[in-house]
Amino acid sequence: MNLSLAEMARRLTELEARVPEALSQGLAAAAAAMEQAARAKAVESAAAAGITEAARVNALRDSIGHTVKGLEAAIGSNANQAVVQELGSAQTPPHPFLGAVANEQADVVQKSVGDAVTAVLEGRPINSTVSAHT
Template identity: 85%
Template sequence: MNLSLTEMVRRLTELETRVPEALSQGLAAAAAAMEQAARTKAVESAAAAGMTEAARVNALRDSIGSEVKGLEAAIGSNANQAVVLELGSAQTPPHPFLGVVANEHADAVQMSVGDAVTAALEGRPIDPTANAHT
């Protein structure tokens, strides 16, 4: 395919906008998948720690959220019990779930972001609901 210099500049300028969008969208898809996995793993960790009160377990699960800003994502909890489960305490051994999920999903994050960038480079629509390969 022969492109004029003007057409090449137009396409590169378009990519300058699409690639950062693709990175962010791929990261958002991965973060959403990791949030769901962290909720599931938190329930498992709570059970392993002997937490049996359904209201406490549900509150822990529901406290987990994710936030994506540009090219940064955070998955975490604002519940004190999450810290105790993740790190342990003087009375309780650790039953980590956030770190475990991060390790388990590292490759899936790369794949999700890579798929979104590939779509942008190929000129295909970026699917914001794409599964993060989990």
């Protein structure tokens, strides 16, 4: 395929415009996978802390969510119990789950973002789903 310099410049400009969106979509897929992994890990953490009351465990699990804005993602909880689980208290040792998931899922984030950018560079649609590796 012979491309003129003008055509090559046009294609590169198109790619330049699509890469940030690909990065964001890859990050969003990874954040969703991390949320699911954090919910599962929260249940394990609660069990390790001796919390057996289903309502408390379910409330902790259901409090976990994620947000994505551009190239930044956050996975966390709005529950006070999550802070105690993650960091501990004077009466309770820590049983971290959010930090553990972040460490465990680092490769998932890298692969998801990399796959999205690769798809754009190859002219393929971006696959917006990622399998969590827990």
